[in-house]
Amino acid sequence: MNRQRALKIVREVVSLPTAPFAEAGVIAYVRSFTSNRKHVTVKCDAHGNVVAHYRKGNGRIARPICLAAHMDHPGFRAERMASVGVVRAIWHGGVMPEYVKNARVRFHSGGAWIPGRVTGIETGKRGTQTVVKSAEIAVGGAVEPGSPGMWDFPDTDVRAGRIVGRACDDLAGVAAMLTCLDDLSTRGATGEAYFLFTRAEEVGFVGAMAACKSNSIPRRCLLAAVENSAERVNAKQGDGPILRVGDRATTFTSPATQFCELVAKDLAASDKSFHYQRRLMDGGMCESSAYCGLGYDATGLCIALGNYHNMNTRTKKLGAEYVNVEDWINLVRWFTALVTTKRRYDGRDGALDAKLDRLQREYNPILKRTRSMVMAGD
C-alpha cells in the first residue's frame, strides 16, 4: 500500500457530505472510485446500497470475505425552507439534545456548503430517552430538500498521528475499504472479496438489512462490519485495529470471527509492525448484529474513535471525530490480508485443535487414575 495515496483517499472520503438518507456525495465518490477498475464489478441495489466485487484468479473461494461499512453519519436532512433564510430539517442519529442546541451547522446543497446555526429544536421520547426529532436552522442561502446537514467542522486533516474530521464514523471505514480495493486492483493481487457500502445505519441498520433481504451479497460470504467505535478503557487508540467479537446486543458468529483472527495472527507473525486487539465493544450496536440476526456469519472489525458522534464528553461540546492513523493503516492491511490470504476457512482452528488434543492426551490418564480417589464409596 502506498501510504501517501492512502492518506489522500481518507482525507477526501472523510470530508464528503453525508447524513442518513442523504448519502449522495459518498455514493457518487464510491461509484466513480470503483468503476473502470481491473477485476472489479460494481452494482447498486434497490435501496441504494453499493456492492463492489473484486475477483482475480480462477480458483473459486467457498467463503469469501465481505467487508461492509456505512456511508451515513448522524446529521440533518433538509425538509424545506420554512421562510427566507430558515430551513426545517429532520434529525437522524444518536446525539444528545444539549449538544444540538445553538450548534453551528453546514448544509451541502447545489454543490456548495451553506453555513447555518440551529435556532430551535423539537424533541420527542424514544423509550425513556429524550431525543432530537427536527430543528429550525438559520442558513446563509437556500437549501434544497434532501440535502445533508453536518456540524460545521473543517475538512479532514491528518495531524499529530490522528485523522481528524466531521465524520470518521463511518467514512474512515468507507475510506479503508476503498484504499484496500485500490491496492488490490493496482497490484492485480489474487483473491476474491465483496465490499458493501450501506445507507442509513444511524437510524438502525436499515440499509444493511435491506441489502440482506434483497440478497445483495451472497449467503456464502463471511461478513465483517467495519466500524469506528467509541474508545473504551480496554480498547484504546494506538493499540491497533480491533476484532469486535460482539456489541451491546449480541456476540457475533464464530466462523467469521475466527477467520478474521487467524488471518490477523498470520499477518502479525510475518510483520512485527502489525498488531490488533480482540474485544467485546458493547457500548453500542452495529450492523453485525443485524447480519447475524438475518442468518449470515458475521463479525466486526473496528478502530477506536475519539469524540464518538461528535460528542466531546469532557468539554460537553461538539467536537470533530478522530482516529489514530496507524490503527487505520493497519485496518487496511488487515482487509488486504483477508482478501489475499491462502488460508481457507474450514470451520476449524488447527492450532486450537492441537492444543485441546494435547491437553486431553496428557491429563485424561490422570483423570481416570484418580477417579476412585475422588469418588469414595461410589
Ligand SMILES: [Zn+2]
Ligand atoms: Zn458507525
